[in-house]
Amino acid sequence: MTRRATGAALIFLLAVAASYRVQAQVGYDRLLNAATDARNWLTYSGGYLSQRYSGLTQITPANAKDLELKWMYQAAVAGGWQTTPLVVDGVMYLTQRPNDVVALDAKTGRVFWMYRYQLDPTQIVCCGSNNRGLAILGDTLYMGTLDAHLVAIDTRSGRPVWNTRVADNKAGYSVTLAPLVVKDEVIVGVGGGEFGIRGFVAAYDARSGNEVWRFYTIPGPNEPGFDSWQACPPDAKAYCDSDAWKHGGGSVWVTGSYDPALNLTYWGIGNAGPDWNADQRPGDNLYTDSVVALDADTGRLKWHYQFTPHDRYDYDSVQVPVLADITWRGAPLKAMVWANRNGNFYVLDRETGRFLVGKPFVKVNWMDTFDERGRPHQTVQPAGQPTWPGNQGGTNWYSPSYSPHTGLFYVSAWENYATIFGGTPVQYQEGRNFGGGQNRPYVPVPGAPSLPGLRRGPINNWTEAAATGAVLALDAATGDLKWRYAMTDVTDSGILTTASDVLFTGGREGYFHALDARTGSLLWKANLGAQIVSGPMTYEVDGRQYVTAISGLSLCVFGLRQ
Amino acid sequence: MKTRYLLICLGLALAGARSVAAQTPVAALPTDYTAADIAYGARLYDAQCTTCHGANGDAVGGVNLRSGTFRNAITDQDLARVIANGIQGTGMQGFKFDAAELAGIIAYIRSMNAFDREAVRLGDADRGRALFNAKGECTRCHRVGARGSRVAPDLSDIGAMRSAGSLLRSLTNPSSQMLPINRPVRAVRRDGTIVNGRRLNEDTYTVQLIDDQERLVSLTKSDLREYTILTASPMPSFKDRFDPDEIADVVAYLLSLKGR
Numbered sequence: 132m133t134r135r136a137t138g139a140a141l142i143f144l145l146a147v148a149a150s151y152r153v154q155a156q157v158g159y160d161r162l163l164n165a166a167t168d169a170r171n172w173l174t175y176s177g178g179y180l181s182q183r184y185s186g187l188t189q190i191t192p193a194n195a196k197d198l199e200l201k202w203m204y205q206a207a208v209a210g211g212w213q214t215t216p217l218v219v220d221g222v223m224y225l226t227q228r229p230n231d232v233v234a235l236d237a238k239t240g241r242v243f244w245m246y247r248y249q250l251d252p253t254q255i256v257c258c259g260s261n262n263r264g265l266a267i268l269g270d271t272l273y274m275g276t277l278d279a280h281l282v283a284i285d286t287r288s289g290r291p292v293w294n295t296r297v298a299d300n301k302a303g304y305s306v307t308l309a310p311l312v313v314k315d316e317v318i319v320g321v322g323g324g325e326f327g328i329r330g331f332v333a334a335y336d337a338r339s340g341n342e343v344w345r346f347y348t349i350p351g352p353n354e355p356g357f358d359s360w361q362a363c364p365p366d367a368k369a370y371c372d373s374d375a376w377k378h379g380g381g382s383v384w385v386t387g388s389y390d391p392a393l394n395l396t397y398w399g400i401g402n403a404g405p406d407w408n409a410d411q412r413p414g415d416n417l418y419t420d421s422v423v424a425l426d427a428d429t430g431r432l433k434w435h436y437q438f439t440p441h442d443r444y445d446y447d448s449v450q451v452p453v454l455a456d457i458t459w460r461g462a463p464l465k466a467m468v469w470a471n472r473n474g475n476f477y478v479l480d481r482e483t484g485r486f487l488v489g490k491p492f493v494k495v496n497w498m499d500t501f502d503e504r505g506r507p508h509q510t511v512q513p514a515g516q517p518t519w520p521g522n523q524g525g526t527n528w529y530s531p532s533y534s535p536h537t538g539l540f541y542v543s544a545w546e547n548y549a550t551i552f553g554g555t556p557v558q559y560q561e562g563r564n565f566g567g568g569q570n571r572p573y574v575p576v577p578g579a580p581s582l583p584g585l586r587r588g589p590i591n592n593w594t595e596a597a598a599t600g601a602v603l604a605l606d607a608a609t610g611d612l613k614w615r616y617a618m619t620d621v622t623d624s625g626i627l628t629t630a631s632d633v634l635f636t637g638g639r640e641g642y643f644h645a646l647d648a649r650t651g652s653l654l655w656k657a658n659l660g661a662q663i664v665s666g667p668m669t670y671e672v673d674g675r676q677y678v679t680a681i682s683g684l685s686l687c688v689f690g691l692r693q
Numbered sequence: 694m695k696t697r698y699l700l701i702c703l704g705l706a707l708a709g710a711r712s713v714a715a716q717t718p719v720a721a722l723p724t725d726y727t728a729a730d731i732a733y734g735a736r737l738y739d740a741q742c743t744t745c746h747g748a749n750g751d752a753v754g755g756v757n758l759r760s761g762t763f764r765n766a767i768t769d770q771d772l773a774r775v776i777a778n779g780i781q782g783t784g785m786q787g788f789k790f791d792a793a794e795l796a797g798i799i800a801y802i803r804s805m806n807a808f809d810r811e812a813v814r815l816g817d818a819d820r821g822r823a824l825f826n827a828k829g830e831c832t833r834c835h836r837v838g839a840r841g842s843r844v845a846p847d848l849s850d851i852g853a854m855r856s857a858g859s860l861l862r863s864l865t866n867p868s869s870q871m872l873p874i875n876r877p878v879r880a881v882r883r884d885g886t887i888v889n890g891r892r893l894n895e896d897t898y899t900v901q902l903i904d905d906q907e908r909l910v911s912l913t914k915s916d917l918r919e920y921t922i923l924t925a926s927p928m929p930s931f932k933d934r935f936d937p938d939e940i941a942d943v944v945a946y947l948l949s950l951k952g953r
Contacts (some may be wrong), residue, residue, distance in 0.1 A: 210783055229781075258745070259784035325744065406744075557740055563789055569739045571748040578759075578859055579872050581747050585784055588754035590894045595922075596873035618897045640896040656898075 157219055157267045159314055163391055169630075170671040172218045174386075175264050175309035176530060177627075177668065180454040181388040183532040185669045188631040189676035190691060195633055195645040195654035197692045201677060202240035204233075204686040211586060211664045212681045214264045215309065215530070215625070217272075218670035224267070224286070225686070226309075229260035230276045232284055238672045240688065244289035251278040255562050256305045257325040258585060263386070263665075264309030266317060268337050273317045275306025281319055281335055295340035297321060302561050303328050309386045313396055313427045316343055320383020324401040324447065327378030327565035332387070332398050332423075334430060344430030348381030348400045348418045355432070359440075361414035370556035375412035378559045380404030381419045385449040385528045389427060390465070393482060396427045397452035397467065402445045408554030408567030409443035416441055420448045422469065424484060434484030436505060438471045443511070444497060444552055445522055445568075446473040453540065454481055455533045457608050468607050470531055470542040472524030473497065476610040477505075490610035492603055493525035493546050514553065517573040521550035521598070523584055523621075530625030530666035532634070533607060537648050540607040541634060545621040548582065548598035549573035572597065582621065587639055587662055591620050602626065602636055604651060614651035616644075625666020627678070635678055637663025643680040643687070659687055726800035734801025737794055745784055750805055753784070759805045760853045772799050806856060814941045815857065821946025824939050829931065837950060843907045844891065845928065846875055850952025860947045864940055867928035877927055878902060880912055881919035888912065892922075 157173060165171070166178025169186035176183050190198065206212060208228040216225035223237040230248040235241060254277045266273040271292055272284045278300040283292040297319060298304030303326025311318045316334040324330070330348040335341065350356040360379065363371035372378075382401035389396045403419035405411055420439035423432055439446045448471055457466045459478065467481040474495040478488035486505025496519045498507035512518045523545060531542040553569035572581030575596045582597040600618035605611065624637035634648040639662045645655040661683025669678040677690045739748075750758030765780055766772045773795050779787035790798060825831045832841030835848050851860070855870075863870040878900065880888040888910060890902035900920070901911045914920055931940065 253787075255786060257784075257786065260781070555736075555740055560789075564741045564744070566744050567740065568743060570743055572752070574873075576870055576872055578749060578855065580751050580874070581749055583752050583754050584745055584747070586754045591896065592872070592874040592894075594873040594876075594892070594895065619895055620897075638897070642897065 156269060162312060172668045172670050175215050176451055179389040181451045182453055183530050183666060184534050184628050186630045187669050187671055187676045190633055191631040192633060192647045192654055194691055198655050198689045199692045201688050201690045204240045206684045210259050213261050213665045215666050215668055216679060217265055217267055221672045224265055224272055226262045226264055226274060230262055232274060234289060237670060246284055246289040248276055248282060251300060254278045254300055255303050261307045263307060266310040266312045268312045273310045275308060275310060275319050277305050279304040279306055293340040295335055307384050311386050313389050320398060322382045322384040324380040324382035324404060325564055325566055327404045327559045329377060329379060330381035330383055332383050346425055346430040349376050349379035356417040359415040359417040363413060370411050372411050378404050379416060385451055388452040388454050390454055390481060394427050395424045395433055397422055397424050399449045399452055401447040401449050403442050405557050405565045405567030406445040407443055407552060408556060409441055410554060420446055422448060422452055436479055436484050436486060439473045443554060446524060449528050451530050453531060453533045455607055459608050468533060468540050470526050472527050474520040474525035476605055488610055493544050494519040515551060517549035517551050519549045521548045522570055529623050532626040532628040534628040534648055536630055536632060538607055539604045539613055541626045542603050543622045543624055543626060544601045544603050546599050546601055595619060616646055616651045624663045627667040627669060635667040637680055641682055726804055730797045730800035731804045734797030737798050738801050758802050769799050806853060815945040816938060816941030818945040818949045821942035824943050825946055843903060844905055848950055850950060852948040852950040853952055857944055857948055860944050865930055865932040867926040867930060871926040877923045879921045880917050883916060883918050
């Protein structure tokens with residue numbers, strides 16, 4: 132080989148190596164700027180502040196009527212498809228049931244590769260084979276599994292890189308959320324709140340999969356908060372358990388947020404165990420139904436706020452913690468805005484956890500007032516009487532959106548929805564349901580069809596008499612209602628907003644909507660035919676903006692007519 | 694007239710021997726399951742199953758435990774398999790019930806529809822059929838099998854859907870038992886034409902109904918000048934039209950309608 136040929140070969144190899152690095156690298160700096168990297172969608176909620184807001188502006192209120200289907204991808208496995216895809220430089224990565232990962236061309240929907248994680252066939256999960264998505268760092272994707280593992284997968288080959296056991300699935304632990312990457316850590320939480328787990332949030336080294344830190348959402352003896360798990364009184368009812376903390380629940384099944392300036396990562400914590408028979412666990416039961424702010428390097432608790440002390444309604448606080456820099460009483464505030472499953476909208480100071488605003492966004496009768504520190508005064512309803520909101524909540528895990536452009540917070544709400552709650556003793560047994568509930572839906576006629584908790588078919592025979600749905604636009608600083616888009620059935624779709632003031636959302640009826648984010652007026656809709664239970668996201672390839680909606684088994688991708 | 698009394702009440706079923714019942718049990722009650730199994734199963738069902746299936750057994754789309762509508766089971770053995778193993782890819786997990794628990798759960802699921810909290814007097818189903826078709830003129834609105842109008846709900850399987858108490862109340866106070874989906878609607882199109890009918894399905898933008906001419910009609914709400922959902926049932930009360938014996942006969946007939 133001549134010297135010239137050798138030089139040319141070397142240049143070629145360097146060029147290949149350089150393009151290799153550039154093409155797939157999603158360094159931490161890109162994650163830090165994910166919210167402003169509008170062409171891509173790099174985290175579950177579109178950025179560390181979890182606003183599910185995009186800077187893309189090609190689709191506007193004026194041209195949304197020209198949206199059309201660009202491509203579809205059909206999953207092979209039936210069931211609620213709750214994932215949010217990631218898009219990196221034209222490649223889409225998404226999960227599908229039960230724990231598959233698919234890489235496809237974000238412009239055409241054609242598949243590059245598919246990875247099928249081999250699940251333990253005896254997996255124990257409460258509510259179906261749900262997975263909500265992936266995280267990415269460098270050339271690696273991260274996925275939690277139904278049998279409570281965390282798997283690292285190569286972005287190009289679709290092959291596993293490492294596999295770490297997070298917890299024991301035989302005791303009901305699972306990982307259904309999309310992990311959150313912070314610096315060189317992959318942070319996950321565990322599901323299993325219906326099986327008497329002791330929940331935790333844990334960080335793993337992104338390269339090795341080794342655990343870096345773990346924060347138990349149920350404090351143990353000698354830890355702060357342990358006194359919120361009180362001993363049983365002498366006249367305790369059957370099954371009162373002075374060691375209730377050991378099976379106290381506190382699952383974490385929706386992705387948290389991160390404030391790089393404060394180096395705090397925020398996580399919403401699920402219900403206490405047993406879900407409904409609160410008599411078995413005297414005390415406030417920290418940190419169930421709370422938000423916790425953790426030091427991202429150590430997992431140490433910086434502050435917490437408990438939305439529903441001593442919960443008897445299964446009011447998981449697993450909503451996405453939305454971080455927003457707002458003006459509050461004339462001054463700038465690093466806020467956390469939160470529409471909770473318990474029916475209240477909250478504004479917290481995210482530096483300190485201080486309670487600033489608490490206000491119902493749907494009918495609420497489990498409490499009536501807050502004290503100055505934000506503790507609710509609870510008004511337990513008499514036996515047999517309905518409690519608002521009902522068991523599935525005023526909202527639930529559905530991603531809300533905050534638009535810095537409008538200053539509004541948008542949430543999917545279940546309105547006029549109640550449950551007649553009742554607790555019943557339940558003894559903990561590993562891997563068995565630890566709900567302790569004797570609940571009845573509140574319906575106008577005994578025996579009338581009640582609202583499906585999770586899945587619905589094509590016919591609504593419970594009607595507006597059981598509940599209705601709405602997208603609510605709330606002033607992020609006050610919780611005041613700015614507009615309301617009503618739906619006949621409830622909605623468990625997430626919400627996306629864009630810098631051009633377009634709001635995208637779905638609903639149980641199968642419609643995918645574009646609304647004007649300023650006014651709530653309908654700009655466009657498409658009937659996709661099946662329940663939409665995930666959050667829309669948007670991205671750009673070759674100068675074209677796309678927006679996604681998952682309906683039934685179909686991932687539908689829309690763009691403007693050309 | 695020979696009458697039989699049925700006390701359909703879990704508490705009394707538990708008490709068992711107290712059977713005022715004394716008199717012949719009615720065929721509508723499942724007889725293959727013991728009261729003890731049913732009661733045991735009811736307790737387990739409340740603790741383990743209501744989270745997803747709801748107290749009425751109808752909270753999962755396409756599944757109605759109360760009426761025996763399952764997606765993956767026909768026999769008790771099927772039910773046992775589904776309960777023990779779950780259904781992969783759905784919210785139905787496998788449950789670690791022992792044999793007695795499994796027997797109880799199945800007994801309760803198969804009996805859910807027979808429970809009611811009040812005593813209902815059941816008459817003669819054959820006489821009830823005659824009253825239903827003739828004196829009551831029920832087929833002017835309702836349909837059973839291939840006979841009768843489709844304007845009001847089809848009653849071919851009403852005995853699998855409703856308890857005896859609910860059927861009795863439907864006859865004496867129809868509005869109190871009318872399911873919300875069956876509420877009559879009145880729609881006025883922009884051109885002034887009026888559509889009266891019974892809802893079959895509804896969403897935010899449309900409503901599907903069967904009109905008073907038995908036609909399937911789908912309306913787009915934005916095309917309507919007026920859309921009203923009424924809460925009063927168009928069905929008359931039979932409290933005074935039938936005497937108590939006749940009502941007992943008709944309830945017995947309706948309970949016998951299982952649809953298959």
